[in-house]
Amino acid sequence: MRTQVGIVGAGPAGLFLAHLLHLTGIEAVIVEAKSRRYVEERIRAGVLEQGVRDLLVETGIGERMKLEGLLHHGINLRFGGEKRRIDFSDLADGQAVTVYSQHEVVKDLVAARIGAGGTIIFEAEDVRADGFEGQHPVIRFTAGGERHELFCDYIAGCDGSHGICRSSIPEGALTSFERVYPFAWLGILARAAPASEELIYAQHERGFALLSMRSPTISRLYVQVDPHEDLANWPDDRIWEELQIRLGGGTGWQLTEGPVLQKGITAMRSFVTEPMQYGRLFLAGDAAHIVPPTGAKGMNLAIADVRVLARALQSFYETGRTDRLEAYSATCLRRIWKVQRFSWWMTSMLHHFPEHTPFDHRRQLAELDYVTSSRVGGATLAENYVGLPFDDP
Ligand code: FAD
Numbered sequence: 001m002r003t004q005v006g007i008v009g010a011g012p013a014g015l016f017l018a019h020l021l022h023l024t025g026i027e028a029v030i031v032e033a034k035s036r037r038y039v040e041e042r043i044r045a046g047v048l049e050q051g052v053r054d055l056l057v058e059t060g061i062g063e064r065m066k067l068e069g070l071l072h073h074g075i076n077l078r079f080g081g082e083k084r085r086i087d088f089s090d091l092a093d094g095q096a097v098t099v100y101s102q103h104e105v106v107k108d109l110v111a112a113r114i115g116a117g118g119t120i121i122f123e124a125e126d127v128r129a130d131g132f133e134g135q136h137p138v139i140r141f142t143a144g145g146e147r148h149e150l151f152c153d154y155i156a157g158c159d160g161s162h163g164i165c166r167s168s169i170p171e172g173a174l175t176s177f178e179r180v181y182p183f184a185w186l187g188i189l190a191r192a193a194p195a196s197e198e199l200i201y202a203q204h205e206r207g208f209a210l211l212s213m214r215s216p217t218i219s220r221l222y223v224q225v226d227p228h229e230d231l232a233n234w235p236d237d238r239i240w241e242e243l244q245i246r247l248g249g250g251t252g253w254q255l256t257e258g259p260v261l262q263k264g265i266t267a268m269r270s271f272v273t274e275p276m277q278y279g280r281l282f283l284a285g286d287a288a289h290i291v292p293p294t295g296a297k298g299m300n301l302a303i304a305d306v307r308v309l310a311r312a313l314q315s316f317y318e319t320g321r322t323d324r325l326e327a328y329s330a331t332c333l334r335r336i337w338k339v340q341r342f343s344w345w346m347t348s349m350l351h352h353f354p355e356h357t358p359f360d361h362r363r364q365l366a367e368l369d370y371v372t373s374s375r376v377g378g379a380t381l382a383e384n385y386v387g388l389p390f391d392d393p
């Protein structure tokens with residue numbers, strides 16, 4: 001098999017890259033380890049930045065999102081017994097975020113790819129990326145019991161944080177930067193009407209909690225837990241009880257409860273690898289970086305990376321020039337580090353850390369009071385939350 005760009009991974013990064021390349025007449029094949037059903041049902045992120053929403057619409061795959069996505073013009077911060085709103089309309093020039101599940105974005109992208117006659121090889125086993133140090137990259141994999149080779153000009157490693165692309169780069173070529181947080185998020189999806197129209201991020205002495213939603217009848221909720229916590233210790237009643245305390249905070253306001261449809265625990269870390277390129281292999285999305293979820297940035301950052309990569313590949317195929325490809329990593333990293341900073345800041349402001357003293361707790365409350373009472377403080381949160389502009393050339 002031969003194609004122009006071989007893509008490993010059919011998450012948001014790999015699928016959106018293939019879509020953008022298709023729009024500029026560049027051929028790509030995606031090799032994915034899981035089944036179509038699995039990637040279309042994997043519950044993950046839910047918040048799209050304004051620029052990502054616009055990009056989905058501009059590139060012709062935003063129709064269902066426009067109908068079913070929920071446009072949010074603000075978020076709430078709950079702390080010290082109060083709930084205060086950050087108003088994006090006022091503080092971020094009328095921009096907004098869209099609450100629309102990552103797996104719905106994935107479904108839309110898979111349908112677009114297959115509808116356009118593109119190739120996605122699902123359930124590929126023993127996937128290997130080779131030859132990218134020289135001129136002849138190849139992705140090797142087993143599908144349908146047979147070994148295959150996909151020759152290409154470039155490989156895009158969009159295979160997430162546990163993929164094979166990053167680890168196939170020789171040791172010593174990359175530098176990693178990491179911070180592991182001393183807590184995790186236990187997330188549930190519940191058949192319950194969201195008790196608030198907008199998201200609520202709660203800082204509480206028992207730990208962080210978040211109210212989000214997927215539709216007028218489905219809530220998405222998270223509680224901060226110990227990083228080694230066993231899901232078995234969290235029967236549904238305990239989760240609801242904790243959510244009521246942390247999100248309601250004794251105000252009498254109640255979450256609507258309902259059957260829990262799905263639950264899981266996610267570890268929290270910040271991670272960046274530099275550079276995001278080695279020879280003809282380019283890393284994008286979670287394969288290159290991880291953010292803690294407090295800023296709702298992971299999927300947005302994956303989309304921002306592949307936007308840069310698609311433009312660089314377009315420039316190469318149209319002009320033969322490689323300058324944009326060579327600048328890919330540096331261009332992406334400027335945004336990535338700003339988003340890392342924002343995600344770390346939101347995480348630090350809202351969570352309970354084991355080493356926190358009463359001083360730290362007071363400092364957190366003061367910071368929350370500041371961002372919700374100062375225009376400048378509120379604007380910095382709003383500007384980052386709705387998404388920084390795509391400012392690459
Ligand atoms: P992935 O989605 O991980 O896709 C990688 C793909 O590669 C997968 O399909 C995988 O099966 C495949 N793969 C892996 N290994 C191989 C292999 N060897 N061969 C072939 N294929 C392989 N982000 C936000 O923007 N907003 C949010 O609100 C948000 N909330 C989150 C909440 C939770 C609980 C979690 C877990 C994440 C959240 N994120 C959020 C982060 C977001 O989900 C990720 O950043 C996003 O999935 C990254 O997309 P990706 O395409 O880079 O990687």
Ligand code: DHB
Pocket residue numbers: 044045046047199210212213220293294295296297
């Ligand atoms: C959701 C996830 C996040 O990490 C976040 O910050 C906001 C919302 C969600 O899944 O809806």
